[in-house]
Amino acid sequence: xxxxxxxxxxxxxxxxxxxxxxxxxxxxxxxxxxxxxxxxxxxxxxxxxxxxxxxxxxxxxxxxxxxxxxxxxxxxxxxxxxxxxxxxxxxxxxxxxxxxxxxxxxxxxxxxxxxxxxxxxxxxxxxxxxxxxxxxxxxxxxxxxxxxxxxxxxxxxxxxxxxxxxxxxxxxxxxxxxxxxxxxxxxxxxxxxxxxxxxxxxxxxxxxxxxxxxxxxxxxxxxxxxxxxxxxxxxxxxxxxxxxxxxxxxxxxxxxxxxxxxxxxxxxxxxxxxxxxxxxxxxxxxxxxxxxxxxxxxxxxxxxx
Amino acid sequence: xxxxxxxxxxxxxxxxxxxxxxxxxxxxxxxxxxxxxxxxxxxxxxxxxxxxxxxxxxxxxxxxxxxxxxxxxxxxxxxxxxxxxxxxxxxxxxxxxxxxxxxxxxxxxxxxxxxxxxxxxxxxxxxxxxxxxxxxxxxxxxxxxxxxxxxxxxxxxxxxxxxxxxxxxxxxxxxxxxxxxxxxxxxxxxxxxxxxxxxxxxxxxxxxxxxxxxxxxxxxxxxxxxxxxxxxxxxxxxxxxxxxxxxxxxxxxxxxxxxxxxxxxxxxxxxxxxxxxxxxxxxxxxxxxx
Numbered sequence: 001x002x003x004x005x006x007x008x009x010x011x012x013x014x015x016x017x018x019x020x021x022x023x024x025x026x027x028x029x030x031x032x033x034x035x036x037x038x039x040x041x042x043x044x045x046x047x048x049x050x051x052x053x054x055x056x057x058x059x060x061x062x063x064x065x066x067x068x069x070x071x072x073x074x075x076x077x078x079x080x081x082x083x084x085x086x087x088x089x090x091x092x093x094x095x096x097x098x099x100x101x102x103x104x105x106x107x108x109x110x111x112x113x114x115x116x117x118x119x120x121x122x123x124x125x126x127x128x129x130x131x132x133x134x135x136x137x138x139x140x141x142x143x144x145x146x147x148x149x150x151x152x153x154x155x156x157x158x159x160x161x162x163x164x165x166x167x168x169x170x171x172x173x174x175x176x177x178x179x180x181x182x183x184x185x186x187x188x189x190x191x192x193x194x195x196x197x198x199x200x201x202x203x204x205x206x207x208x209x210x211x212x213x214x215x216x217x218x219x220x221x222x223x224x225x226x227x228x229x230x231x232x233x234x235x236x237x238x239x240x241x242x243x244x245x246x247x248x249x250x251x252x253x254x255x256x257x258x259x260x261x262x263x264x265x266x267x268x269x270x271x272x273x274x275x276x277x278x279x280x281x282x283x284x285x286x287x288x289x290x291x292x293x294x295x296x297x298x299x300x301x302x303x304x305x
Numbered sequence: 306x307x308x309x310x311x312x313x314x315x316x317x318x319x320x321x322x323x324x325x326x327x328x329x330x331x332x333x334x335x336x337x338x339x340x341x342x343x344x345x346x347x348x349x350x351x352x353x354x355x356x357x358x359x360x361x362x363x364x365x366x367x368x369x370x371x372x373x374x375x376x377x378x379x380x381x382x383x384x385x386x387x388x389x390x391x392x393x394x395x396x397x398x399x400x401x402x403x404x405x406x407x408x409x410x411x412x413x414x415x416x417x418x419x420x421x422x423x424x425x426x427x428x429x430x431x432x433x434x435x436x437x438x439x440x441x442x443x444x445x446x447x448x449x450x451x452x453x454x455x456x457x458x459x460x461x462x463x464x465x466x467x468x469x470x471x472x473x474x475x476x477x478x479x480x481x482x483x484x485x486x487x488x489x490x491x492x493x494x495x496x497x498x499x500x501x502x503x504x505x506x507x508x509x510x511x512x513x514x515x516x517x518x519x520x521x522x523x524x525x526x527x528x529x530x531x532x533x534x535x536x537x538x539x540x541x542x543x544x545x546x547x548x549x550x551x552x553x554x555x556x557x558x559x560x561x562x563x564x565x566x567x568x569x570x571x572x573x574x575x576x577x578x579x580x581x582x583x584x585x586x587x588x589x590x591x592x593x594x595x
Binding site (some may be wrong): 024025029030032033057058062065066067069071074218266268270271272273 | 307308309347352353354355356357396398550551552553554555556557558559560561562563564565575576581
């Protein structure tokens with residue numbers, strides 16, 4: 001037997017495979033294809049204080065080895081989430097991480113407070129990196145001081161572990177990581193999507209209703225891996241690695257770069273069982289290479305031989 | 306009963322230049338699939354193109370438990386798919402989405418609010434439900450499967466209206482004619498090479514004006530569907546349309562494929578997922594883009 005358990009911010013996960021926010025809905029959609037109880041954790045679609053209708057379509061376009069999306073945080077709001085979605089999620093034996101976003105520091109604080117009063121939430125993932133909303137999102141994630149301020153506001157209003165999800169759309173991601181670490185973050189999610197765009201030649205207009213969108217998928221994997229590597233070198237917080245993870249090999253690269261856990265996003269669209277395939281692949285790798293504990297591999301690529 | 310599986314292609318034919326009919330062993334029971342539902346199918350095992358593509362179920366064979374899709378080669382995904390041969394394999398997720406509402410019987414499905422003025426078609430008693438099925442181009446795909454189911458229902462007549470650019474792009478016309486004597490086929494071509502020279506919506510307009518239609522099912526280009534919607538509103542006839550959108554997940558999780566639909570309050574709107582609440586919607590529900 002190999003030991004796949006990991007600990008992140010006081011949270012003990014039975015394995016390192018998590019779903020990435022926004023790509024797995026609230027998990028009902030994938031329940032026919034995936035045994036949810038086998039997942040390390042589920043990170044749900046981003047929640048805001050009030051319902052949001054999201055951006056005008058088109059919201060998605062395929063690009064080489066990736067997709068650009070500009071959903072714009074469409075979600076039913078925290079009250080609906082608490083009343084109608086959380087009870088569904090609570091029936092499974094899998095930790096639920098709630099991704100949360102706001103337009104102001106105050107909104108993050110109020111939302112953190114509200115979520116903390118609910119049962120069956122394992123951790124909060126603070127989204128300060130959504131590239132597709134006018135207010136909030138990236139404006140917090142690209143400024144170390146603002147990122148720290150949001151982190152502090154959330155920390156002051158919750159006793160849950162706080163994971164901060166960072167954007168790659170910055171000059172030095174390590175600087176933002178250090179700022180949120182000093183502000184009390186318990187863990188980091190790296191990375192959110194990379195800002196991009198596409199143009200429709202027939203219409204001679206941007207394809208997306210929002211003009212810009214966030215790039216995800218295999219195309220961004222090397223960028224995400226680099227971010228994990230850099231942050232691991234400079235910040236001691238546990239890292240959840242994500243960005244184009246499609247196979248167990250991809251996941252293992254992130255773990256060796258320093259991620260304790262991995263999140264699977266766009267891959268769910270191509271293969272709804274991607275999370276389970278990746279989990280089984282990691283397990284096989286450990287067995288074949290006679291590695292007893294997955295935690296022994298975390299950051300392994302940094303050790304000079 | 307939706308599932309994710311790898312399947313074998315049993316047959317692929319180019320039935321018109323650039324249009325393919327592809328059959329595969331169904332991983333789900335075809336008897337449980339609804340007309341209008343789709344399968345999310347990976348054209349090849351590549352990272353580029355990356356996403357699967359949604360295809361309406363065009364035909365089922367209950368005896369062999371096979372599904373067929375009908376598609377036009379329009380991009381790299383469909384070009385890759387067109388190269389597939391018998392025994393090649395690909396992954397299929399489905400059946401997905403909400404399909405067409407089948408009338409339980411002609412009598413039951415009559416619109417509420419008093420009987421419409423019923424002018425019976427020749428040879429059919431007035432209690433018959435008179436259906437029009439309106440297809441533009443490859444939009445015939447989900448409608449053929451619908452016809453396979455409608456033909457076995459009692460008490461209805463079916464007018465099939467097909468619009469194509471030219472006779473070369475006419476799809477499944479022979480198969481439709483041989484489905485049932487209840488089915489009457491009307492053709493329209495843009496270039497006048499066959500049938501009515503003009504738009505298929507003009508045929509629909511004539512039938513609606515003569516009060517010969519009680520219910521409409523439509524699939525085709527959005528511009529055509531918009532005209533169908535306007536006609537149905539004008540004549541106060543119910544109908545359902547099947548929409549197409551770029552999808553991400555196909556199962557309702559990613560919120561990429563939304564269309565604008567009427568909200569609960571007047572003059573409000575809400576986004577509906579084409580993959581989940583659709584691809585088939587009541588025609589009155591959709592807010593059509595200018």
